[in-house]
Amino acid sequence: xxxxxxxxxxxxxxxxxxxxxxxxxxxxxxxxxxxxxxxxxxxxxxxxxxxxxxxxxxxxxxxxxxxxxxxxxxxxxxxxxxxxxxxxxxxxxxxxxxxxxxxxxxxxxxxxxxxxxxxxxxxxxxxxxxxxxxxxxxxxxxxxxxxxxxxxxxxxxxxxxxxxxxxxxxxxxxxxxxxxxxxxxxxxxxxxxxxxxxxxxxxxxxxxxxxxxxxxxxxxxxxxxxxxxxxxxxxxxxxxxxxxxxxxxxxxxxxxxxxxxxxxxxxxxxxxxxxxxxxxxxxxxxxxxxxxxxxxxxxxxxxxxxxxxxxxxxxxxxxxxxxxxxxxxxxxxxxxxxxxxxxxxxxxxxxxxxxxxxxxxxxxxxxxxxxxxxxxxxxxxxxxxxxxxxxxxxxxxxxxxxxxxxxxxxxxxxxxxxxxxxxxxxxxxxxxxxxxxxxxxxxxxxxxxxxxxxxxxxxxxxxxxxxxx
Numbered sequence: 001x002x003x004x005x006x007x008x009x010x011x012x013x014x015x016x017x018x019x020x021x022x023x024x025x026x027x028x029x030x031x032x033x034x035x036x037x038x039x040x041x042x043x044x045x046x047x048x049x050x051x052x053x054x055x056x057x058x059x060x061x062x063x064x065x066x067x068x069x070x071x072x073x074x075x076x077x078x079x080x081x082x083x084x085x086x087x088x089x090x091x092x093x094x095x096x097x098x099x100x101x102x103x104x105x106x107x108x109x110x111x112x113x114x115x116x117x118x119x120x121x122x123x124x125x126x127x128x129x130x131x132x133x134x135x136x137x138x139x140x141x142x143x144x145x146x147x148x149x150x151x152x153x154x155x156x157x158x159x160x161x162x163x164x165x166x167x168x169x170x171x172x173x174x175x176x177x178x179x180x181x182x183x184x185x186x187x188x189x190x191x192x193x194x195x196x197x198x199x200x201x202x203x204x205x206x207x208x209x210x211x212x213x214x215x216x217x218x219x220x221x222x223x224x225x226x227x228x229x230x231x232x233x234x235x236x237x238x239x240x241x242x243x244x245x246x247x248x249x250x251x252x253x254x255x256x257x258x259x260x261x262x263x264x265x266x267x268x269x270x271x272x273x274x275x276x277x278x279x280x281x282x283x284x285x286x287x288x289x290x291x292x293x294x295x296x297x298x299x300x301x302x303x304x305x306x307x308x309x310x311x312x313x314x315x316x317x318x319x320x321x322x323x324x325x326x327x328x329x330x331x332x333x334x335x336x337x338x339x340x341x342x343x344x345x346x347x348x349x350x351x352x353x354x355x356x357x358x359x360x361x362x363x364x365x366x367x368x369x370x371x372x373x374x375x376x377x378x379x380x381x382x383x384x385x386x387x388x389x390x391x392x393x394x395x396x397x398x399x400x401x402x403x404x405x406x407x408x409x410x411x412x413x414x415x416x417x418x419x420x421x422x423x424x425x426x427x428x429x430x431x432x433x434x435x436x437x438x439x440x441x442x443x444x445x446x447x448x449x450x451x452x453x454x455x456x457x458x459x460x461x462x463x464x465x466x467x468x469x
Contacts, residue, residue: 002067004441005031007056008234008434009073009152011257012036014052016059017431018066019438021447026457028438032059038093038345045345047077047152049090053159057217060160064223067445069160069212070230070437071153072237075173076128079155080135080146080198081164085216088142091152092135094126095345102134110191113275118187120179120268121172122280122294125340129175132194149198153232159217160227161210166200170232172283179268179281179289205231205285206440230440235260236284240436240451241429241458242402250400251387251423252292254432255407257299259337259379261386262292269393277389278338285440285451291394293386296343298407301375304349308368321372322412328373333362335378380416387421400424404432411465418467428464435462 003020016032034055039046060069079091092099103125106115112123121127128151136143150158151170158164171177171184176194178185189196210227212220231237235254242252254260268281268289282290309316335342341352353371354364365371391397401423407413408427418425429435439454448454 002442002445002447003063003065004438004445004447005060005063005066005069006230006434006437006441007059007069007071007156008237008431008437009052009071010234010433011074014055015434016056016063017434017438018063019435019442021442021457024457026454026461028434031063038095039090044098045093045096046090047093049079049087053156053217056156056160057220060212060220060223060225064225066225068226068228068441070228070441071156072230072232072234072433072437073152073156073170075151075170075233075235076126076131078128078131078149078151080142081148081150081155081158082145083147085162087155088145089139091155092131093345094131095343096131096134097344098138099130099134100125101137102130102132105133105137106130106192109193113272114191115175115188116275117270118178118185119175120270120281121175121177122278123275124294127175128173129188129192132176133192136194143195146195146198148200150200151232153229154200157210157227157229157232160212160215160220162214162216163208163210164200165208165229166202167208167229167232168202168204168287169236169283169285171202172281173233177283179283180270182283182287203229204287205229205236206444228441228444230437231285233282234433236282236290237434237436237440238404238432239284239290240439241404241432241455243455249398250402251390251398253383253401253403253407253417254405255297255403255413256405257297257302259295259297259383259407260292261295261383261401262290262390263394263398265289265291265394271393273393277386277393279386279389279393291390293389295379295382295386296337297379300337300342300347300349301372303347304353304371304375307349308371312368318410321369322410324369325373325376326412328367328370331365331370331374331377333357333360334381335374337378337382376413376416380413380420383417384421387423398423400426403427404429406430411467414465414467418469422469424469425467426464427467429458429462
């Protein structure tokens with residue numbers, strides 16, 4: 001029996017999970033969980049990179065008997081390596097507001113629709129392309145010293161193996177990857193006057209392998225553990241947990257800090273309408289093209305919960321929130337979850353919600369807990385809007401939706417989606433990013449015969465609920 005180790009990294013916490021097959025059953029064991037926070041220095045936002053990398057190194061040393069390791073993380077962020085192989089600085093966090101000036105730099109060089117046509121990515125200020133332009137403007141010495149740009153999972157792969165590669169799914173989040181051609185966009189690097197030599201060798205998930213004996217982290221070199229680039233983008237990893245029916249009548253909804261709702265398509269859709277509706281294309285396993293929308297998700301709810309806990313001087317259980325919203329009346333005015341203000345770091349949630357509603361002629365909620373009702377209702381309304389956009393662009397209707405991620409645990413949210421979107425909803429598995437990571441590792445280790453077999457075993461070991469409208 002081989003055990004594999006998956007590192008699943010989110011924007012607020014990271015986890016290390018062992019996965020294995022025992023007596024024909026799928027098993028997992030969490031061996032590490034660490035909360036982490038964005039660091040603010042000199043007006044800029046960074047990830048606490050030393051703590052993140054150190055915790056991963058420590059976890060590997062505590063589990064030396066695993067046969068291989070995989071890493072999935074959030075998208076768009078990166079680190080820069082110089083010619084000597086050194087990390088030039090801690091990676092910036094995508095919530096850094098300086099990236100808006102990178103977007104202005106891009107606008108001065110090309111129309112945003114042209115950028116969309118040549119990348120397929122939703123135009124968002126957080127995108128790697130804008131981060132890189134901002135870095136070139138504000139930190140030219142770092143930009144000039146940089147030899148390779150490594151996305152966060154690729155940067156960790158480099159620390160664990162010494163190899164500089166770029167996994168395809170995570171590169172498809174950059175705004176610099178041509179999703180129509182499924183290759184780095186020469187046109188964008190040229191038009192935006194960026195160094196193409198920053199791009200490492202691009203590989204597909206599962207089609208490369210490194211080993212800790214060549215690690216940049218000295219203590220790991222005494223081990224000989226394979227490290228496999230799984231689907232580095234956590235969304236792509238999570239979607240390995242969703243079933244596709246023959247007619248592809250099901251939407252997916254990855255519901256966590258961000259909400260991502262969409263479907264798979266034969267090729268990237270870069271029409272004017274897709275651009276105007278702010279939809280995106282990304283790649284999943286085996287270069288499958290995904291067509292969806294990124295929406296601020298549970299981030300706003302979690303931020304408001306933290307804010308209210310401070311104000312009330314006590315912790316608030318999600319069961320308390322659920323009990324309230326189930327009985328609360330529907331809000332008359334809703335938020336636009338696309339508004340960038342609702343995704344900012346350090347947002348004063350109540351203040352910004354009140355200002356938004358008053359500016360639109362609405363009234364703020366009268367009860368503190370009614371803000372939760374408002375956020376849930378606004379999320380579901382945005383899901384309904386995106387569903388209609390995708391159906392119109394594709395010229396087809398959807399009858400089902402599969403929810404994955406932490407938000408799928410909420411019966412209230414799942415029932416509300418089923419009712420408002422008029423869809424049959426399947427909720428689960430919940431820890432989908434980590435499970436997709438483990439699934440691919442177990443297949444590569446020969447512990448399961450196929451992804452379909454592994455998915456079946458995971459479903460049998462998971463809680464999955466179904467809802468009708």
